[in-house]
Amino acid sequence: MPFLDRLQRWADDRPDAPAVVVSGRYLSWSELCDEATALLPQTPGISLLELPNSVDFAVAFAAGVAGTRECAVLDPTWPDSIRHGVRDRLAEFIRTGQAADPESPLAQELTDGPPDTPFLIGFTSGTTSIPKAFTRSRRSWQLSFEASKEFFGLRPDDVTLAPGPLSASLNLYALAECLYAGTQFNTLESFDVADVHQAVAFDGVTRLVLVPTMLRLLSERGLAGGVDASGIRTIICAGSKLDARTLEAARRWAPGATIYEYYGASELSFVAGSGLPPGEPARAGNTRIGRPFPGVEIRILGGSPDPGAPGTTELPEGVPGSVCVRSGMVSNGYLWGDDGEALRSFDGWYTVGDQGYLADGALHILGRRSDMIQAAGINVYPHEVELALTSIPGVTSAVAVGLPDDLRGQKVVAGIVPAxxxxxxxxxxxxxxxxxxxxxxxxxxxxxxxxxxxxxxxxSRGLLREWIETNDARVAHLG
Known part of the structure; x- marks a missing residue:
């Protein structure tokens, strides 16, 4: 079960307490159950959810995964060509007869279907081409909920704010996790620094789920504006490694918060992470992520003569290779778009091509194999360069890429946002x-x-490369 059986429990235990709050509008647990149940008769076996952040999104999502249904969550900001392409692919998939049967008895109630059945259709991207579509089983998310509750210490009285788009997996998962755990979930119609600050100061928010760029803005402007974040107990960051400046600002703005960062992927779920408690010295500027999540095994594999393949030889500690994962939280794979490169599986192990190494039982992430720069025969991972640059006083942010070079094959260049x-x-x-x-x-x-x-x-390293190659006005050569 992902969360619907739990949802009924919370509606019985605390019917009038707020379950989902979006920009001041809220649904109680009983209202969420009632509205989702009322939507069931018109919710097909595979539904397309492409709403902006709203309480209606939460209702439609709950109905869209009821019984044996599957819900495809589309980004409403995608260009029309992408949205139409995804709809066409889904229509073809439904015509093959693989869709869940909404007329089955199980689909008539707001309850969870069998654990091994798929319930979610997710997408890996969608800015320039038709994104890959993958599915998840109900069991995979139940295991993920239990692992994340334990790892992040989610408490019954927590109020979670995830200010990003619900169509993004980070925020969609936070919504579902809160519905599973019976804790209040808050978001905004769109990300706005002032609105987040108001929620933190006045709405009892104790837990933030967001990407590092958002955390940087909130922390630095919060410090400048005197926004009280003393009530924040937990900050969960994902999407990229926390740089030194963001971490320092967050520690000052929310001094009582444990700051978590983790490595995962839409196809893999949680892999490894760590939490920095208040007062503990930070290890900023390095590649360390942390130890495996509960129920997750990690191996670093290499040894393939093909540089694009992960290899099958387990590498010793400290030696970089492909990060491979074994857990019950991994997705079912792709409905379409599987080129054999994005998600590879062998003997129960899975990898999305990220490179890293293990040291003292902790995972260090170096970056995607596809991002690796080969300069004069040396493998350079942009992630390492960026972490080093952002630890320099006067550097706010940095991004490194490889550009063609007649002598080296590629050369490393870096873009810097100065303080x-x-x-x-x-x-x-x-x-x-x-x-x-x-x-x-x-x-x-x-x-x-x-x-x-x-x-x-x-x-986006690709965007920086484009800016440099086109002499974009946002780029000035420093030397």
Whole structure:
């Protein structure tokens, strides 16, 4: 069961307590159950959910996964061509007769279907081409809920705020996790720093779930504006590694919070993570993520003669290779778009191609194999370069990419968003000499007026490469 059987329990135990709050509008547990139940007769075996953040989204999602139904959650901001392409693919899938039967007795009530049946159709992207579609079983999310509740210490009195789009897996999972655990879930119609600050200061929010770029904005502007975040007990960050400046700002703005970061993927669920309690020294600027989640096994595999393949030889601690995972939380695989590269499986182990290594039982993430820069025969992971750069005073954010080079094959270049005041290339090169091996240091630096990110707040190295190649006004050569 993902969460619907639990939902009925909370409606009986606390019918009038708020379950979902979106920009001030809320549904109680009983209202959520009643409205989702009323929607069942018109909810097909496979439904398309492409609503913006709203209480209606929560109602439609609950109805869309009831019984043996499956819910495909689309991003409403996708271009029409992407949305139409996904709809066409889903229509073809439904015509093959693989859709759940909404007329079955199990589908007539707001209850969970068999654990091994699929309930969610998720998507990996959707900005430039038809995204890959994958499915998840009900059991995989139940195991994920139990693991995340234990790992993050979710408490019955927590009030969670996930201010990003519910169509993103990070926020959709946070919603479902709260419905499973019986704790209040809050979000906003759209991300706005002032609105988040108001919720933190006045709505009893104790737990934030968000990406690092959002945390940076909230922390720095919250400190400048004197926004009280003393009630925040937990901050959960995912999507990219926390850089030194974001971590420092978050520690100052929410001094009582344990700050968690974790590594996972839509296809893999949770893999590894760690929490930094209040007052504990930070290990900023390194690649360490943390130990495996409950129920997760990790191996680092390599040894393949094909540089694009993960290999099958288990590598010793400290040696980089493909991060491979075995757990009950892994997805069922793809409905379409499986090119054999994005998610590989063998002997019960799965990988999405991320590179890393184990040290003292903790996972270190270096980045995607596809992001790796090969400069003069040396493998350089942009993630390492970015973490080193952001630990330098005067650097707010950084992003590294590889550009073609006649001599090296590729050369490492870096874009930097400076802090207040001037920043010279000499300062950067001097500071980096103590942080990064010579062969991994960027050959050129660019000042950025803003960080290249996707519409979901994730760092986009491809966008930086495009800015540099087109002489975009947001890029200025530093040296």
């Amino acid at each position: 207040h005041g001037a920043l010279t290339v000499t300062q950067v090169r001097t500071a980096l000499s103590d942080l990064l091996a010579r062969e991994k240091r960027p050959q050129s630096y660019y000042l950025l007026s803003e960080l290249p990110v996707t519409d979901r707040g994730k760092l």
